[in-house]
Amino acid sequence: MKINQWMTVAALSVSAVFSTSTLAEDPMKVGFVYVGPVGDHGWSYEHDQGRLEMEKYFKGKVETTFVENVPEGADAERVITQLAKSGNEVIFTTSFGFMNPTAKAAKRFPKVTFEHATGYKMDKNLGTYVLRTYEGRYVSGVAAGMATKTNTLGYIATFPIPEVIRDINATYLGAKSVNPDIKLKIVWVNTWYDPGKESDAANALMDQGADIIIQHTDSPAPLIAAEKRGMMGIGQASDMSHFAPKAHMFSVRDHWAPHYIKSVQAVMDGTWKSEDYWGGLKDELLQIVSINPSLPEEIKTAISTTEAKIISGEIVPFTGPMKDNQGKEMIAAGHSLTDQELASVMWYVEGIDAKIPN
Structure with missing residues (x-):
């Protein structure tokens, strides 16, 4: 092999290794959809506190995005669709009225994991979670x-x-x-x-x-x-x-962080399964x-x-x-x-x- 051919192959090999390494280190993208403002000091505020706590727990392995003040209905479907198209591997939708839009998105994006709060519709890639x-x-x-x-x-x-x-x-x-x-x-x-x-x-x-x-x-x-x-x-x-x-x-x-950490970890580990999860005082998700x-x-x-x-x-x-x-x-x-x-x-x-x- 000529020297210039060897250098080209070596360069390609190094590039391939670097790309694989960089890809492996990319943080998992996780999206959240809120019905109210994060400053409502109630429901959406605590979901966002859970998001922040989860992001801190994973120390750079997770990158989160949230959209607040999303009306329940057609607007929600557009927001959820955009989050899925933007590369979010996990999407949490946090209000009852987001149920049908989330179910539709789950069918359109089978490789994305969805979890919907307080609803009852489920699919292979769609689970539900609620507090007691x-x-x-x-x-x-x-x-x-x-x-x-x-x-x-x-x-x-x-x-x-x-x-x-x-x-x-x-x-x-x-x-x-x-x-x-x-x-x-x-x-x-x-x-x-x-x-x-x-x-x-x-x-x-x-x-x-x-x-x-x-x-x-x-x-x-x-x-x-x-x-x-x-x-x-x-x-x-x-x-x-x-x-x-x-x-x-x-x-x-409402203390959502433990559930968000558990679910994202399961997706990372490849062990996530669709379930109807209920957390309460015993689990300290309610305090x-x-x-x-x-x-x-x-x-x-x-x-x-x-x-x-x-x-x-x-x-x-x-x-x-x-x-x-x-x-x-x-x-x-x-x-x-x-x-x-x-x-x-x-x-x-x-x-x-x-x-x-x-």
Whole structure:
């Protein structure tokens, strides 16, 4: 072989090795889609905190992208499609209304791994994940049921989907377990994040006699409204104690990082499989945080005791016998709802004087 031929072959070999090495060191691209702003101090904020924690955990092996304020519907499908076309190997879509767009994208991009939060549609490359937020709501109900002076709690609801209906029920069940005279007032706002609407809803509930506000929405506006009127409330999704230090009883925090780390690691290892994952207090994906030190000792004790009993399995909120508010038996005696059954709860428990909107 002539010297110039040998140098060309050697150069090509070095180039090939370098390219393979560079490719191997490229970080895995992971995309996130949020329904609200990362600054909502609630649902989207905590998903983004999970993203950041996951990125830090992998120390340069993962590169993340997020798109915030994505409407549920056609816009979501465009965003998810663009993330897939941009080389993201894993895509997390984080709101119930992203379910159908995510399912469509999963079929179009079979080599991309998708995970959708709070939905139920699955595929070979599409899994689902959800928090047992009803566990935190049950604890909230116990604390609120003990603390209320009017025996009336206010609940700010978002959309009539199983996740929200479950949590309304769990709040009432927890409150009813300690206060037989409890009433639950519900206002629907048809939004996940709108501080103005949330504040108006909180005030409307307080005008109806509610002295403790529980919310499914994501801004601290309801807590701030409660503080202005000398009432109390419970933080949603993140620690909201600093927004209303007097009104804030505690917050139920969503801690997504462990799930994001586990899923991305599984994709890296080639072991990822589609599953319907539920995480709760036991897994520390749901956390009771910043209990107000000014609360009576009996309420602080009830909060920690109820949490411990849910973790141990002594309390399973949706266990029969249980009727709906029309008197029909929905859960037989001794039966606890399976995850599949929990995912289709679209009825109010006995005692809630309200109708689920269409």
